[in-house]
Amino acid sequence: MAETPGTPNAGAGAGGFVVPSLPSPAPSSTSTARSTSGLPHPRGHSLRPGSAKEDKVRNYVADRLMHISRRFIKKQTGLPGSGDDIVGYKSMGELSKDLEGLLNIIWLSGTPRLQIPYLLNIAGDFNTWITGLPTSPTATFSALRKLDHCFASLLSGKDIETNEPLPGFENGLRAGMSKTDMVRCKSLVEQTRVLVVDVMGQQPDEEDGVEEVEHAWTPDTADEAESGPEGPDDRPKGFLDDEEEGYHMDVARVYEHTLVALGAALGAGVGVGEIQISAD
Template sequence: MDETVIQEPGGFLPQSLPSPAPSNASQSSTASNLPHPRSHPLRAGSAKEEAARRYVERRLLHISRRYTKKFQPPEQGEEVHGYESMTEAAKDLGEVIDVLWLSGTPSLQIPYLLNIALAVTTYLPSFPPAPVSTFKLLRKLDHAFASLLKGEDSETGEILPGFEAGKRGGMTRTDMVRCKSLVEATRVLIVEVMSKEPETERDADESGIDMDAMSVDRETTWDADEDPHDMDVARVYEATITQLGTVLENKTSYDAGSGSS
C-alpha cells in the first residue's frame, strides 16, 4: 500500500486519503486528523519523490494563484477563480498538508509545511474570520511540526518515517528558528483576525452533510471571556511551542550524544 500511487502529469497523489479511525480523539475538536503516513520515506532522488515534489509545488502554485485572483477583477473565460473565503483556502491548504504527511518524507514535509505556515499568516488577514476551518488547519500544522521536532507522532508516540535512527533527518536549527518565528507571528495574528466580523462557514457533520456553521455571533466581536473559540485561540501551535522550547533550550536538533548544532 505504501508504494501505491497514481502518477499524473507533474503530480503524485495517493489513491485515497485514509479516514481517521473512529475514536473519541478523532472526533474531538482538538484532534488534527492527519492521515497515517507511509511506513518509509520516499527514496531521495527517486521518481516517486520527484513526482510528490511536483504535485505539491503545483498545488501550492494553484493556491497562490487563487489567492492573488481574489484581488483582481474576474476575466471572461478564466479557469482560475479567486478565493472568496478563508474556508476555501484552508480546505485546499489542508489537503496539501495531508499529502505531505502521507509521504512520510521529512525532506519534503519540513520545507513545504513551513511555506504553508507562512502562507497562512498572509491569507488570514485578507478574509473575514472563519474559526472552524482556520483552527482545523492550524491543528494539522501544530500536530505536524510538534511531531517532526520530536521525531515521533506527538499524539500516539509512534516513530515517524525517516526518524528510526534519531532526529538527524529532522529540522535543522535554521528550520526551528523559522518555525518559532512563524508560530509567534501566527499566535499574535489570530487574536487580531478573530476580532473581525466573521464569515458564514459551511462545515460537514459526521454524516458528511454540509451544514451552515456560524462560528462566531454576528452581533458581537471576538471576546476572550465569552467566545466559544477562546480556548482554540489559546491552543494555537501549543504543542509546537512546547517542543521548540525543549529542543532550542537544549541547543540541539538531534539526539543527545550525536553532537550539537
C-alpha cells in the same frame, strides 16, 4: 469554466500531474488510520531521494500550492488569470479546505526532507492568507491543528499522539529541523498566534458564504453594550456562551504543541506564552 482541483490520475498526460502513490503501512496496535488532528497515518518509510515517487510528490505539492496561490491572488486583485479560468476564494474556509488536503499528502509522504521546507513555507503563507480573506473560524483552527501536529511531531521525531517513531528518524533527530529551521518556525508560529487574535476579532465580510457561526467572535464579546449587572440579552455580565468560550480556547491553543517542542529543542525561554485578549 472554473478551475477545480479534481482528482489527478496516473494516466495524466503532458502538463498534468499524478497523485503520489503512497501506500499506508500495515495497521498496528498503536496506530490508527487517522489521528484526532485529521491527518492520515504516514507511510512506513521515507521516499528514496531522487526516486520517481519523490518527484511525483514534489510535482503534486508544487501544483496544489500554485493553485491555492492563484485563487488567493485572484480574490485580492480581481484580475483575470490565464484563460480567466480561476475563481478567487470567497473565504478562509474555502482555502482551508484545499489546504487540508495538501497537508494530508505532505504528512502521508513520511519524508522529513520534503515535509519541513513545505510546511514552513505554508506556515508563512498562512499568515498572509488569514489576513486577506473573510474569517472562517472552524476551518482556520482545523488547518492550524494539522500544522501544529506536523511541526511538533517533526521536532520530536515521533508522533505526538501515538509516540510512534516517524519515518526518516531511524537514526535520531538529525533528519529533523536544523537550528535555523527551528528559529524560523518559532518566529512564524508566534506571529500566527498574534494574527489569529486580530483576525478572529474582525466582523466577517458579507460575501463570506461559510455558515459556521451565527455571529462574529470578538475578544470583548462578553462586555460589549452592557448596562448594569446583566447584558442586553439578560445574560450575567462577563458570561461567555459555549461558542464564545470555545473560540477563546481555540485561540489560546494555536500552535501550543509546537511551542512546547521548540522549548525542549531550543532551551529555556521558548514555550507557550499567554495570548493577551483585551478590549483595546
